[in-house]
Amino acid sequence: MSDVAAWIAVDWGSSNLRAWALDADNNVIAQAGSPRGMLGLAPDEFEGTLLELIDGWLPESAEAPLPVLICGMAGARQGWVEAAYLPLNDGTDNVLDRLGSRLTPVTTQDSRLQVQIVPGxxxxxxxxxxxxxxxxxxxxxxxxxxxxxxxxxxxxxxxxxxxxxxxxxxxxxxxxxxxxxxxxxxxxxxxxxxxxxxxxxxxxxxxxxxxxxxxxxxxxxxxxxxxxxxxxxxxxxxxxxxxxxxxxxxxxxxxxxxxxxxxxxxxxxxxxxxxxxxxxxxxxxxxxxxxxxxxxxxxxxxxxxxxxxxxxxxxxxxxxxxxxxx
Missing domain, CATH: 3.30.420.310 (2-keto-3-deoxy-galactonokinase, C-terminal domain)
Incomplete structure (x- = not known):
């Protein structure tokens, strides 16, 4: 991949996994997919599964870890790390705008990764x-x-x-x-x-x-x-x-x-x-x-x-x- 990835977007469903490398302007510069969805993985298998897909997009050193933002079933109770559900409220503010403030961080063994999961x-x-x-x-x-x-x-x-x-x-x-x-x-x-x-x-x-x-x-x-x-x-x-x-x-x-x-x-x-x-x-x-x-x-x-x-x-x-x- 000739262009440098600024971050990685991941949609991790029950049956499939999709990932995209994006530049600083959110343009897709690479993408990959896998049939290894949440239902087929134990919690300790998520990091390895993700690395199999995106390792070529990561920096060589851990001095500047690459942000990885994940939505979907990786945040389920049976997933990688549970990302608690954010409740709808009485309409006094926009719950969709608050999702960014409630991301769940994931500790990884590979220090090149900086993983966060979006709540449901x-x-x-x-x-x-x-x-x-x-x-x-x-x-x-x-x-x-x-x-x-x-x-x-x-x-x-x-x-x-x-x-x-x-x-x-x-x-x-x-x-x-x-x-x-x-x-x-x-x-x-x-x-x-x-x-x-x-x-x-x-x-x-x-x-x-x-x-x-x-x-x-x-x-x-x-x-x-x-x-x-x-x-x-x-x-x-x-x-x-x-x-x-x-x-x-x-x-x-x-x-x-x-x-x-x-x-x-x-x-x-x-x-x-x-x-x-x-x-x-x-x-x-x-x-x-x-x-x-x-x-x-x-x-x-x-x-x-x-x-x-x-x-x-x-x-x-x-x-x-x-x-x-x-």
Whole structure:
């Protein structure tokens, strides 16, 4: 790497690790990734795993250790070092601005590293709706990135994932948020339930599969109390519906319906209080965001997309600047 890194940004998730070397102007000069997420590591393995990824970016001596700012699951209780959740307050100040003052330092054996972890957010009762108890870790950084790009933003933000987050922002402040376990629920149903015998991966670029996906959303929105019955109906259709084509095509159609049923249940809760002409901003992996976009536009919402990586890097840069500001 010819350019000199001024700091390193890290997004450490449950399943994956991503790192970027940035110069003094926050331009990316190198990047790397690894499948070694938090779930596969013991606390004493984090430093070595990080060094495997970024060793070539570090200075030769420890006279000026390189700052490393980490967001995500490295700060979980089962992670490297626990970074306590920062609670939402009564709205008298902006909790997102306070993250920079609550970074958790990590003691490392390699003196070339100066590691800090961004805290997550928690809420105990949501004054504007939402779960009474909820937490997020990693998404707060993406929300900071969004606000840095759209100062004073008000509206709904969805961050799709294994545990999807829906945040409500007002004038650049986070008011409340909800977590929906839709991704994990889909995985359990897809791979660990009786439905696994009937399902294949879907492709929403296929007109028939897209139709099955949207029909699943409409079905659960019309009668969410029948979700469990509709889920078993997938298995029954596989056994009895002679109009479905065979093998892979049938399994993909049924897989698309399952995806629609599960996502529809999330949207029934997440969008219940939103006017249908509302704009919803999506931040996350491209393929998953496109799935959410198809569903939300089908329901009449206007959807905006923000690049996942850009929001992470902008958010970490904002937090780093806030931490350095007296």
């Amino acid at each position: 957010l928690c809420q105990h009762g949501a004054p504007n709706g939402g779960n009474a108890f909820d937490v997020m870790r990693g998404e707060e950084t993406q929300l900071i990135g969004l606000i840095a790009e759209r100062p004073g933003f008000s509206g709904a933000v969805c961050l799709p994932g294994t545990h999807s987050k829906w945040a409500r922002l007002g004038n650049g402040r986070i008011a409340s948020f909800d977590t929906f376990m839709s991704g994990e629920l889909y995985k359990l149903l897809r791979y660990d339930s009786v439905l696994k015998h009937s399902l294949r991966g879907d492709d929403l670029s296929d007109e028939a599969q897209r139709g099955a996906f949207l029909a699943g959303i409409d079905t659960v929105l019309a009668a969410p109390e029948r979700l469990s019955a509709e889920l078993f109906g997938i298995r029954a259709r596989d056994l009895l519906d002679t109009q479905l084509t065979q093998d892979e095509t049938r399994g993909a159609w049924l897989g698309a319906r399952l995806s629609g049923l599960v996502l529809g249940l999330e949207l029934a809760g997440a969008t219940a209080s939103l006017p249908t002409d509302s704009q919803i901003v999506l931040i996350g992996a491209d393929a998953l965001c496109q799935r959410y976009r198809i569903a939300l536009e089908h329901l009449g919402f206007t959807v905006g997309l923000e690049a996942n990586e850009e929001m992470i890097l902008t958010g970490l840069g904002h937090i780093r600047h806030a931490a350095a500001t007296p």
